[in-house]
Amino acid sequence: MTSRMTPLLEHNKQFARTYTPAPLGLPAAQVIVITCLDHRVDPAITLGLTLGDAPVLRNAGGRVTQPIIEEIAYLAFLGQRISGGQLADDIRFEVAVIHHTQCGTSFLADPGFRREASEATGVDEAVLEASAVGDPHVTVRADVERLLTSALLPPNMGVSGHVYDIETGRVTTVVDARYP
Secondary structure, eight states: OOOTTHHHHHHHHHHHHTOOOOOSSSOTTOEEEEEEOOTTOOHHHHSOOOTTSOOEEEEGGGOOOHHHHHHHHHHHHHHHHHTTTOOOTTOOEEEEEEEETTOGGGGGGSHHHHHHHHHHHOOOHHHHHHTOOSSHHHHHHHHHHHHHTOTTSOTTEEEEEEEEOTTTOOEEEEEEEEOO
16 A cells, blocks of 8 residues: 655655755745634745745644744744844844635634543633634734733734635734734
8 A cells, every 4th residue: 555645755855855954944935824624724835935034933723822822932042042142133024824714723712622622632611712714804913912912022023813715725924923
């Protein structure tokens, strides 16, 4: 039986033939993208990102959780170290929080579904409820605020909020970049 990875590994062979490694350094776009793990949402495609442009942090719903905040804090620390602590005050990074329409986490708003999901996954119902994206315009605003009020967010890091429309492929800005 052939592995489902076989055709993907063939694509990788083609990719590797012309691959040029990106050196460890600051991301070229000076953006960190937080988005959903949904297979219909791929920021490399929807935003035109290439290797070395931006770190992408993904979870169910693209929600700003404590682990996501900690990852951003680590990336900021790493960026300072990579730059030898020489990041100029005028170099600002942005965290782009991108939620999307038709998110599968919207089912978690239903208490029965949430209870079943909790039983099936072992994840606490409150955690599942907090990850639900019913209206992405509302949840992206809440997540931008959560980041902006975090003590771990560096002062030179702004936060913006966006919604990706599954039907049209368009990303619209809901919250313009704001800095703490």
